[in-house]
Amino acid sequence: MKRLLAVLALLVVLPAMAKDDVLHLYNWNNYMSDDTIKRFEVSCKCKVKQSYYGSNDELLAKLQAGAKGYDVLIPTMNAVDALIKRKALLELDKSKLPNLKNVMPQYLNTTFDPDNKYSAPYAMSITMLGYNDKKIKELGLPTDSWALIFDPKLLEKIKGKVTVLDDQREVFVAALKYLGYSANETDDAKLKEAKETIRRAKPYWAAFNAQSYIKELTVGNIWVAHGYSNDIFQANLDAQAAKRGFNIVHLLPKEGASLSLDAMVVPKNAPRPDLAFQFINFMLDGQNSADLTNLIGSGNPNNEAMKFIKAEIKANRAVFPDAESAKKLEMLRDLNAKELRTLSRLWTEVKLK
């Protein structure tokens, strides 16, 4: 009888425990290695439940609409900025984050979040171009500049073989950079100039594509794609695995590009801030942070991670740029309502014709 009671008690207690100890992570798709998650689940004796968003705008819109129940989010710094301004984030308890010291100083204390009161750097990507080395070499096109997707003279040779991101900000940033302006430029005349540049190039592009350009590059339908460094890395892995006979190569334009630093934050209404801090500290560990870079080829702001990162990834100058190119990378600031309205108006014009 006693044993039966014990079993009954366990039956009641176990599901209750399982129900309580869950970390809800709201993350980008494929932005965490399964091994890392398993190790964290062992170390915290809890479960990790991930759900995914496809863009910062989606994340912000969802939270604005009242979504609750997440313990950790991993938005890009400009979205972190917006969340701070909305007073939606919980201050980090630094006493629980000893591993924060592993982060390289240039990625701490940014204008988005002075003193890292709310955010801990996670990983980064650069928005650049990826190209099919065989085709582009055959055609003898230059592979050092945004001109490859904006100069009609070059585009003539690759008409219908180019996609650009379906993202108003990133496309305008690319055009602004090509024209030699800051990625954060909001001057009307310069934005109009960027719009004209985009309009001239657009007839040569196949599509605005943010969802399936990895596949299109891998299959060989598209020879040049505007996209994120992580995705271009993935496209190359896939092309190798499928033995396509070409490589998908990163192209970090000499004019500079936008750098997206993603950081871990805890929403104010997080059900389990304790698990959240435990998780953030765990992810700031060198080995755990390196796992992600080894999996998806992301840039890494963690000093301790460097010794665990595969040599060939560390040697890729588009993922880990040299000091000279790093200077030309800019983080995007969050646009205010009026600037956004101007941009999206220009974007609608671009897209309609």
Next chain:
Amino acid sequence: MSPRAQKWVISGPPLGYLLIFFAIPTFIMVLASFRFAGEFGGLAPLVGTGNPDELSGLTFENYQRFFEDTIYLELFLKSFIYATVTTLLCLGVAYPLALMIARSDKRWRELLVLLVILPFWSNFLIRVYAWMIILGPQSGFARAVNGVLGTFGAEPIPLLYSPIAVIIGLVYVHLPFMVLPLYVNLEKHDPALLDAAQDLGAGAWQRFWKVTFPLSLPGVYAGAALVFIPALGIFAIPDILGGTDGILIGNVIKQQFLDARDWPFGSVLSMVLTVLAILFAGLAAWVARHQRI
């Protein structure tokens, strides 16, 4: 229970459902279209925030922006044309199919109708993605089309990321919505009418145009409304299959809510779309009523 009360009990739940999930959201949308956008998405507070720079309250500005220049009207016109072409093509494809099912042996009819609904068993997006592969430049289909074009000396054309791809996707997705109402209508036709027409000397063509088609008009209107209205607001298909100028009004509405964080203007576009859709549905209903035979 009085018959009156019974009526309420039966119609209550669906009425409540419509009230909660249609009428109230629509009302919120109407209200939102007269408000200012919040700095971080959402809506600005209705009453003053104390900050004189910050706008609050109600405004006609969002509607002014819509009519200020022609770009949004052009978008509506473009969406309208796409929806109309889709509806006509659906009708052209669905009518013979529905007629064939309705006239086939009773044993097969249910199976054939089931086959029409079969695509619904897999996810809509997966089916649209499948078209990406079918229309992609390396597919057998695209090669065959361009091979035929090539024999006439024409340049190869890209099928994917083109208006053709969008129309194909729209027709494919909406086809069952045209077939089913047509079938339901055609199935009820009394074959004696056709026999009578034949006895009176009408040929096959005349029997169709003078008997079958006029009788099937309510089905045509119902199908047209079921295809036209969703096609007018769709955004996923132009997103996935469309080229660099493939966007329709649905894409811009989505863009306002997500990328632009401009809910009021998104609401304005959505309101205009709703009004147009209601006008079209009303027109279809009116025509259907006055065509009654």
